[in-house]
């Protein structure tokens with residue numbers, strides 16, 4: 001994994017410039033003419049500055065200028081102002097991550113480079129989500145652990161280019177008919193993802209009208225977040241090429257099942273002799289977790305209400321997060337329980353040591369994937385440090401229990417609005433320590449800004465305002 005220095009020095013710049021020159025030569029040979037440097041903002045929108053290929057070397061050494069204001073953009077591009085970020089003054093430098101530059105098969109002539117933001121004096125920007133995630137992986141590594149992660153990508157395909165949602169396929173949920181209706185589109189999607197270097201595990205029609213899902217192989221956390229961006233932009237580009245639109249909104253229409261952005265996460269003990277060992281399997285804890293795996297899971301479970309401010313970050317997220325929609329609206333865990341916010345995925349007997357993982361179901365695609373993983377790792381690390389244990393697993397849809405039974409089993413509904421989630425998030429010292437004051441204040445400012453923006457909107461209006469933004 002590439003390293004992100006806390007401060008860029010002269011040597012770093014020289015080395016990055018030299019490597020970029022080499023990368024640019026290779027990419028030119030692959031007909032690349034421009035590189036899109038992307039970062040994901042606090043609202044979960046991927047933003048970009050692009051450079052012609054002959055400027056990659058300069059961009060790698062010195063960065064590309066951009067305003068820090070993007071950290072306080074709302075989903076409709078209005079700009080709010082927080083205690084740490086706001087106002088038109090200031091400049092950050094966006095540096096392409098050379099290890100992850102790939103030609104964008106879906107956008108011929110373009111390459112994609114995730115970017116990291118530094119100040120003009122070379123200090124890493126405290127709100128750079130990719131750098132924050134890097135810091136969390138280093139902290140975990142210092143304790144002898146690494147994590148593997150993957151984002152499931154759900155999206156809904158709309159026919160034509162109108163703003164209303166018109167399902168582009170009529171076939172039923174999980175129906176083969178939907179594949180037949182859109183076979184050339186889906187085939188190109190798989191081809192382009194493969195050419196871009198993404199390992200797709202599965203593609204399927206999802207429950208809602210015109211909805212599909214792609215799952216990809218687990219990677220190190222930063223790689224998983226980079227891949228989530230790459231997959232989404234590939235889906236978007238191929239969908240547009242076929243005269244349709246892709247919605248990654250948590251709630252495409254007010255009255256249907258939404259798009260989830262489930263996170264798969266496992267914890268691995270570093271072992272130089274035998275290779276990393278999955279703490280989610282082969283142990284004596286619940287569902288075969290080791291005591292460490294259990295503690296990590298319990299750390300996440302305990303903080304789910306606060307984590308929602310990062311993982312379910314839109315007003316529309318709370319239209320999605322309703323009981324009995326497979327979105328995980330209750331703070332509980334259970335093996336293979338699709339109504340538990342934390343589902344334990346055991347894997348098939350025989351490959352559990354590789355496959356067992358946690359699935360955080362309550363997160364959605366409006367989340368910044370870097371921030372989402374940084375916050376999850378911080379919560380898990382706190383669980384490890386405290387040696388937490390899990391409560392009894394839940395094996396039913398919690399919505400089918402009455403209030404008394406839920407209380408007796410310690411199952412609480414997750415916050416039902418963005419404002420409620422933000423209040424818990426702001427009061428959470430573990431996340432504040434891990435992410436830093438500037439991140440907590442900026443996240444809260446942006447969330448409140450969105451809540452205010454949509455305060456009087458009906459669910460239909462919220463869905464319409466969010467539908468094409470992520």
Ligand code: GLU
Pocket residue numbers: 154206207257258259260261320325326327338361
């Ligand atoms: N679309 C559902 C959601 O909003 C998830 C369906 C599934 O379990 O894959 O999270």
Ligand code: MG
Pocket residue numbers: 152154206213260
């Ligand atoms: Mg799904």
